[in-house]
Amino acid sequence: MPDTREKLVAAALRLFRTDGYQATTMRRIATEAGVSLGNAYYYFASKDDLVHELYLLVQREHRELAGPRLRRGASLTENLRTVLHAGLDVMAPYQEFGSSFLTVALPPSSRSSPFSADSAVAREQAIGLMREVVTLSRGRPTGVLLERLPTLLWLVYLGITVHWVTDSSPAQDRTRRLVDGVAPIVSRLVGLARLPGGRRLVTDVARVMDVVSAAPAPAAEVAR
Amino acid sequence: MPDTREKLVAAALRLFRTDGYQATTMRRIATEAGVSLGNAYYYFASKDDLVHELYLLVQREHRELAGPRLRRGASLTENLRTVLHAGLDVMAPYQEFGSSFLTVALPPSSRSSPFSADSAVAREQAIGLMREVVTLSRGRPTGVLLERLPTLLWLVYLGITVHWVTDSSPAQDRTRRLVDGVAPIVSRLVGLARLPGGRRLVTDVARVMDVVSAAPAPAAEVAR
DNA sequence: CTCTCGGCTTGAACACGTTCAAGTCGAGGG
DNA sequence: CCCTCGACTTGAACGTGTTCAAGCCGAGAG
Numbered sequence: 001m002p003d004t005r006e007k008l009v010a011a012a013l014r015l016f017r018t019d020g021y022q023a024t025t026m027r028r029i030a031t032e033a034g035v036s037l038g039n040a041y042y043y044f045a046s047k048d049d050l051v052h053e054l055y056l057l058v059q060r061e062h063r064e065l066a067g068p069r070l071r072r073g074a075s076l077t078e079n080l081r082t083v084l085h086a087g088l089d090v091m092a093p094y095q096e097f098g099s100s101f102l103t104v105a106l107p108p109s110s111r112s113s114p115f116s117a118d119s120a121v122a123r124e125q126a127i128g129l130m131r132e133v134v135t136l137s138r139g140r141p142t143g144v145l146l147e148r149l150p151t152l153l154w155l156v157y158l159g160i161t162v163h164w165v166t167d168s169s170p171a172q173d174r175t176r177r178l179v180d181g182v183a184p185i186v187s188r189l190v191g192l193a194r195l196p197g198g199r200r201l202v203t204d205v206a207r208v209m210d211v212v213s214a215a216p217a218p219a220a221e222v223a224r
Numbered sequence: 225m226p227d228t229r230e231k232l233v234a235a236a237l238r239l240f241r242t243d244g245y246q247a248t249t250m251r252r253i254a255t256e257a258g259v260s261l262g263n264a265y266y267y268f269a270s271k272d273d274l275v276h277e278l279y280l281l282v283q284r285e286h287r288e289l290a291g292p293r294l295r296r297g298a299s300l301t302e303n304l305r306t307v308l309h310a311g312l313d314v315m316a317p318y319q320e321f322g323s324s325f326l327t328v329a330l331p332p333s334s335r336s337s338p339f340s341a342d343s344a345v346a347r348e349q350a351i352g353l354m355r356e357v358v359t360l361s362r363g364r365p366t367g368v369l370l371e372r373l374p375t376l377l378w379l380v381y382l383g384i385t386v387h388w389v390t391d392s393s394p395a396q397d398r399t400r401r402l403v404d405g406v407a408p409i410v411s412r413l414v415g416l417a418r419l420p421g422g423r424r425l426v427t428d429v430a431r432v433m434d435v436v437s438a439a440p441a442p443a444a445e446v447a448r
Numbered sequence: 449c450t451c452t453c454g455g456c457t458t459g460a461a462c463a464c465g466t467t468c469a470a471g472t473c474g475a476g477g478g
Numbered sequence: 479c480c481c482t483c484g485a486c487t488t489g490a491a492c493g494t495g496t497t498c499a500a501g502c503c504g505a506g507a508g
Binding site: 004037038042 | 459
């Protein structure tokens with residue numbers, strides 16, 4: 001017999017998938033889990049807290065789907081394309097729901113924010129997947145770029161996700177084509193970094209990234 | 225004596241600025257405007273519709289603040305830096321509120337979405353501001369890049385905005401430093417485009433941009 | 449066995465965004 | 479003068495996310 005908490009998560013994820021974010025009310029989640037409304041709030045501080053569970057699930061599925069698809073020795077273009085398309089595959093069931101998804105994931109006060117402390121583990125794993133992309137591909141870069149590229153690719157993935165959320169084209173075709181276009185561009189940029197002018201560029205990018213990823217909100221200064 | 229609609233907008237913007245998004249209820253907006261709750265919904269379909277007015281105001285103020293600050297013959301780095309900082313200056317009063325801001329602006333169903341048809345005019349004006357940045361700066365690019373660069377800079381601005389929203393550092397210092405770092409990088413990338421290898425890059429980028437900015441959602445297929 | 453204690457559970461209650469049937473009121477036609 | 483029409487206005491009502499005082503109940507102490 002499952003834990004109350006687990007029953008709630010199961011009910012929430014199922015309803016999110018089938019009915020979307022808005023139509024899934026806390027009352028329905030509680031009912032389907034066989035507990036009272038108030039009880040749901042004993043385990044989850046908010047509805048967004050339940051969305052955080054979905055965030056973790058999607059991330060895990062992304063790794064599981066993309067990992068085996070990567071090819072050692074393939075071009076960076078190809079492996080990056082693979083990873084990004086896998087991400088879209090995993091998120092596809094949540095596209096209708098997805099509009100409200102970033103809504104939930106973006107604010108710094110949100111536990112689901114990709115930059116929040118609560119997401120630190122998930123973020124590390126996502127960047128780890130990108131590190132796989134880099135190290136498996138041929139012509140891997142060296143030095144500082146090798147170290148920074150995984151995080152850069154993760155930022156690209158975030159950008160693609162933002163586009164996906166706002167993409168109203170059928171089956172999100174525009175985002176698919178965006179991925180096909182972006183992958184070779186990123187590759188070419190990495191190639192450009194080898195040139196003498198590129199060296200300087202790389203160090204500048206590295207410096208900026210230090211600024212951005214500096215200590216992401218030490219503790220709980222929860223905005224009201 | 226002002227129009228009812230104008231009174232509502234004035235009350236909403238004032239409350240948004242002073243109390244933030246959550247604390248500004250439709251009831252308070254209506255009361256402060258001296259009308260009934262239901263009446264507010266005669267002029268605005270939703271609370272987010274009122275936020276759209278704020279979006280337009282911020283955009284207008286951005287142009288008014290940044291325009292005079294631009295210097296003809298300055299480097300692209302300098303003018304881009306100027307424009308981005310001006311954007312942050314204008315948005316500063318709404319940072320606490322800003323978390324819920326993208327929440328409102330991002331979904332494709334939202335009128336405030338930067339990609340929505342309703343924002344087409346505002347978007348054109350924002351890109352126009354970036355065009356000023358490009359044409360005023362020395363060493364302006366040529367050909368396809370001259371044509372695409374304004375939109376690219378606008379996308380950079382959007383990225384900065386996303387970072388700003390999630391930035392919990394005091395006075396959003398991290399985002400300020402991000403701007404200082406990104407401006408020279410963009411400049412250097414534009415310079416790189418002159419090289420033989422860069423030509424190819426530019427055409428690829430142009431192709432991707434065609435995909436992304438293809439007909440942004442013809443009409444009303446409002447997601448429920 | 450009885451009594452406490454604390455983790456867990458409950459449903460009523462609150463304020464919110466939004467909807468809607470009903471009302472007001474002034475302009476214009478008969 | 480009366481009547482109609484339609485733009486505008488109203489407040490009650492609905493379902494929502496969230497809070498909270500109160501209750502349940504099993505384990506352990508006496």
